[in-house]
Amino acid sequence: MSNHAGKNNSVKFIDSVDAYDDDSDSLGSVLSDYNNIFYDAPTIEEPKNSEIDFGNFRTSKLCIDDSIDTSLNEPSDEEDSFILDDENMTFSLDEDKLIEKEFNDYLDDEHEILSEANEEKKRKIDQLNSIELNFDNYDLIRKMAIEKYGFVSKNFRRKAWPILILHKIKSLGSPDLIMNSFISIYENMTESQIKNNKYYNQVTLDVVRTLKRFPPEISDKLRLKLQDQLIDLICKILIKHDNLHYYQGYHDICITFLLVAGVQNCLPLIENLTLTHLTCYMESTMESTMKLLFNIMPLIDKLDPQVAEHIQRAELGVIFGLSWLITWYSHVMENLKIILRLYDFFIATDPLMPIYLGAIIVADKADVILEIDCDMASLHTVISKFPSKLNSSEQIENYIKSALKLFETYPPSSLPELNEQWLIKCQLILQQEEERRFQREQEEEMYLRQRKKNKTNDTDNKNNKVAKRKNLNMIRFRDGKSKANKFLFGLTFTVGVAAVAMYALNSNGIKDTPDLFSRFYQILSLKEF
Structure with a gap:
């Protein structure tokens, strides 16, 4: 079983193939290139007091050591929006207001959606707006999330996602009441607690790499602040639930919620989703995660036996789908609209639905796969990039429809027999x-x-x-x-x-x-x- 680097061996990544046996069937050999799925170079957890060059990522949370010289961060003609307080560099009050306004304008996208939408999508928006958003309408809201186009806009998602995610604890009160109770707990966490968390440095290093995850229309100043908030919210969840282990890719899910709900409202959503859909990914080892991922091959075999046999003969395994599963495809896709559409679908369905969708994607590319030599490296390079090429809204809807049919034909209860x-x-x-x-x-x-x-x-x-x-x-x-x-x-x-x-x-x-x-x-x- 793999060893995880970082404090207390808790951060999940593989640093050396030599740490494992030569047995090709061992889980260690399957995960030996786990880091390369996410980043070009291996990730390390930096010492607490080391200096790290973060380029333009210059908000307070990136000052890993408060003793780092901040003289280079003094305001200039080009950067007059930053000021220095006694400890950290922060935004001025006016700058904060401008950034907050920009973010609210970004979240309120319904007008933009309507101007671009076809007639079918406009009718879906009208249906959504006619629904009263409360737990009593959970079944209807869930149905609308699964059906074509999902929730369509970020504006509606910000209101509907809490209904789907918090439904299991509806006995605690209304969605707003539950949200506020969770938020109040996080407000009491201090900056010192965040920086002293054992995952803080690793989270910071991963957040630095999230540039491509932000929409191009967002300004650099807003992006920097959101990245700063992203570090905070991840660490706060891990502080509250110290039995959970951070994994590379968790930040991809968190940033998706941040770009929909904002830092305050996304905290209770991420926490509850983590405890229902993502728990097995946050164990001390990757064993449970890999057991779930192994289900993808029996499903591919049912869809196209020839493709499954070709992959098996190449001894590829299932590592090609690891990042798909643990990030809900948000790490391998660049189109935020498609990512959000998938999140509507995954939130409203079974935690294993990303695996069913992955099987559909692979089987749909049978012609491409069978043309490739039966070689592990060649197949992995091609198959792992399939989701990144999905930019068609209609194609995603077809995949979702097929995944639902596959799920109905082979529900999770049938997977042991299929395996x-x-x-x-x-x-x-x-x-x-x-x-x-x-x-x-x-x-x-x-x-x-x-x-x-x-x-x-x-x-x-x-x-x-x-x-x-x-x-x-x-x-x-x-x-x-x-x-x-x-x-x-x-x-x-x-x-x-x-x-x-x-x-x-x-x-x-x-x-x-x-x-x-x-x-x-x-x-x-x-x-x-």
Whole structure:
């Protein structure tokens, strides 16, 4: 099981693959690149008194050490909106009012929505405005959240989300009363408590990276203040619930609520949603989170078995969907309108609905997936980025509709059985892969043997040809030499006989010349030429 860095080993991220066994099935190996899903570089929890360069992120909460020199933060011609108090840099009162007005204008988006909306969306807005927002109308409000276009505007979400989230504790009073009771608890928390929280530095480091999560129409000054407030609200929730463990990605959910409800109203909403939908993600380990995430593959298998088998053969696992689940897709998507539409859907449905939606997204991209080589790295790169390419409102509505149908067909109660079936199928796939691997190894071995044999035969044949050629040359040489010797002997013998004959004819001293010729003739007749 993974170890989590930070104080008391509480912050969830993986810092080294070497910390785990070589067992590819271990959870540690599955999570070894957990940080890279969120950030390009590994995250570390900085020492409490270290200086961190936060660039233009210069509000009070970023002064991790109050002793850091703030002389560079003095007002200039370009930044006359900042002043320094005795301890921290803050906004002036006038600047605060301007920023607050800008944020309220941003939240009140119904007029803008109406000017851009089609007729169907305008009718949905009219239906929403006709609903009395209280717990008695919970079922109707929930239905409207799930149906096409959801709550449409931030203005309505700010009023409707509390009904959906706080419904389970409706016995405590009206939505406004419950909200106010939670807010009063947080107001008593001090700056010192926030800065001394064990997650403060990690939260601060993560919030610095949230630039892309803010709408481009928001000014830098408002963004800086919202980031400052984001640090506060996360730490306050973690202070109140010290049994919860912060994880990277939690800030993505919190910032979404902040951009809808504002810092005060979002606190009780985030807290209660954390205790109902996000609790298992905030345990000391990622074990429960991964158990939930494993459900995505059996669902993909039911939607498209070929895609599921392709992913399984590549040994990809389910890590591609981790950030989808624990951030409700808000980290991997850039379109805030689509993110808010999904939040309407997730708040109003089962905590496992993000997994059902993920299965729909993957299965819908079957053609793309099956064209990719059965390779872990290649598949992970492509699949993990699918949600980031979703910018069509109509496409998201189709996905939501399909996810609901999948949920109805295979409710959470059926998932254990689906996992058993998928496990059996995985074992079969593994057996098939082992057989294919063995067959490939056998074929490669046979090929190498045949190649070696052919090479040996070629060498033997070549040697035989050389030997035969040498033998033939030697025979030819001996035959030629033998004929030459015979010819020479015959010639020499003939010349010798002729010489003897001439000598006999010209000499009167030898009387037995015929006998001599007779002897030579006998010798000649006995030789084999």
